[in-house]
Amino acid sequence: MSVNLSPKQLGMPNLIEQIDEILAETGCAPSCLKLEITESALVENVKKANIVLAQLKNRNIRLSIDDFGTGYSSLSYLHRFPLDTLKIDRSFVSRLGAVENGDGGGQPLQIVRAIVTLAHNLGLNAIAEGVETAEQLAQLRELDCELAQGYWFSKPLDSLGITEILINLGNLKSGEIRAIPSRLAPGDAS
Secondary structure: OEEEEOHHHHOOOOHHHHHHHHHHHHOOOHHHOEEEEEHHHHHHOHHHHHHHHHHHHHOOOEEEEEEEOOOOOOHHHHOOOOOOEEEEOHHHHOOOOOOHHHOOOHHHHHHHHHHHHHHHHOOOEEEEOOOOOHHHHHHHHHOOOOEEOOOOOOOOOOHHHHHHHHHHHHOOOOOOOOOOOOOOEEOOOO
């Protein structure tokens, strides 16, 4: 389960204790939790953020930079944080394949390629946000982007809707999931 963590929450002195309590109350395994933090939240106080992220990582909680490429962070800080994933902002993904402005989607494609390459070079996964077309999905596959999420796969669902999908997936026989791409599965349970 992915949960957004606001800059205010990241700065709370009792954040770790609150997360420990929630995990204990819900019975959720820490490795099933992914906290998504924006670039700007990380650079507001790099030292504090690094300490908190290290404590979260020591609990086996996964960490992701959300909306990567839209903040004002310095790439020199990126390698300092114990991250698992870079989420490519939908503003880049939505322009993949676009013919507007005469660039045929070339510039956004190069930006997405750079982010995927950066993620892989840092040992991180890349998730593309806002995938809405088959063309965008095809381009992301070509770039070896591991995961994607967006309306192409599903509109946002309430807990009953996602529960039904998960139950139905559990009822499929071996081999029936071939329609799901092997390297680029629909969504990341965000």
